[in-house]
Amino acid sequence: xxxxxxxxxxxxxxEGAIVSLNCTYSxxxxxxxxxxxxxxxxxxxLLMYTYSSGNKEDGRFTAQVDKSSKYIxxxxxxxxxxxxxxxxxxxxxxxxxxxxxDGTTLTVKP
Amino acid sequence: xxxxxxxPSRVICKSGTSVKIECRSLDFQATTMFWYRQFPKKSLMxxxxxxxxxxxxxxQGVEKDKFLINHASLTxxxxxxxxxxxxxxxxxxxxxxxxxSGTDTQYFGPGTRLTVL
Numbered sequence: 001x002x003x004x005x006x007x008x009x010x011x012x013x014x015e016g017a018i019v020s021l022n023c024t025y026s027x028x029x030x031x032x033x034x035x036x037x038x039x040x041x042x043x044x045x046l047l048m049y050t051y052s053s054g055n056k057e058d059g060r061f062t063a064q065v066d067k068s069s070k071y072i073x074x075x076x077x078x079x080x081x082x083x084x085x086x087x088x089x090x091x092x093x094x095x096x097x098x099x100x101x102d103g104t105t106l107t108v109k110p
Numbered sequence: 111x112x113x114x115x116x117x118p119s120r121v122i123c124k125s126g127t128s129v130k131i132e133c134r135s136l137d138f139q140a141t142t143m144f145w146y147r148q149f150p151k152k153s154l155m156x157x158x159x160x161x162x163x164x165x166x167x168x169x170q171g172v173e174k175d176k177f178l179i180n181h182a183s184l185t186x187x188x189x190x191x192x193x194x195x196x197x198x199x200x201x202x203x204x205x206x207x208x209x210x211s212g213t214d215t216q217y218f219g220p221g222t223r224l225t226v227l
Contacts, residue, residue, distance in 0.1 A: 006153075036218070043116070043203050043218035044154070088153060096142070096207075098216065102153040 003027045006089055006101030015110050019076040023089035023101050026070065030091035030099070033065050035074045038086045038103070048074065079108045112138045114206050116219035123194055124227055131189045131222045133204030139184040140206035144216065145177070148201045160187045194226045
């Protein structure tokens with residue numbers, strides 16, 4: 001079993017929709033949780049970083065962490081065609097090693 | 111935000127040659143840099159962790175003699191793929207951890223696409 005499982009997608013939504021991206025994990029040693037956005041043929045770009053259970057909001061993006069259920073989500077409100085990309089969840093333990101999900105490809109249609 | 115550059119962005123080489131990829135943190139100091147490999151539609155596979163001034167730590171299954179890593183300064187790490195073969199063709203991405211941020215956030219470079227003929 002992988003340490004990090006990410007909903008595989010792909011997802012295709014109309015412009016303006018709310019998008020929910022999800023990951024589960026099995027290793028309780030993970031303490032830090034990140035979401036990255038990766039456009040085709042580019043490196044990942046950090047979107048959200050959090051380390052506690054609850055919600056963290058940044059503009060149209062909300063990261064949600066539930067440590068008791070070992071579940072994290074990224075919500076995108078009012079999705080735009082420019083949000084079309086692959087989204088990677090990542091988790092890090094106290095030793096600093098990050099483990100990435102396989103990514104979910106999102107397409108927002110105008 | 112912090113910027114990490116990689117050079118070259120794309121390289122095509124003949125089988126048997128060596129290729130060097132540079133990773134630079136442009137506006138911050140990075141005591142730790144990471145090298146990843148990414149296959150199409152797959153996630154990032156950590157190859158090695160590089161700390162400035164010391165030997166890199168390689169992940170299981172990664173040949174350290176084939177993938178030479180040097181982290182000579184707080185802003186530069188290099189990955190050299192020695193005697194490259196077609197199976198080494200991949201997208202190589204580095205990331206750098208901002209030492210002073212307190213959150214150990216990783217910032218990624220734009221990646222280098224290596225094609226070995």
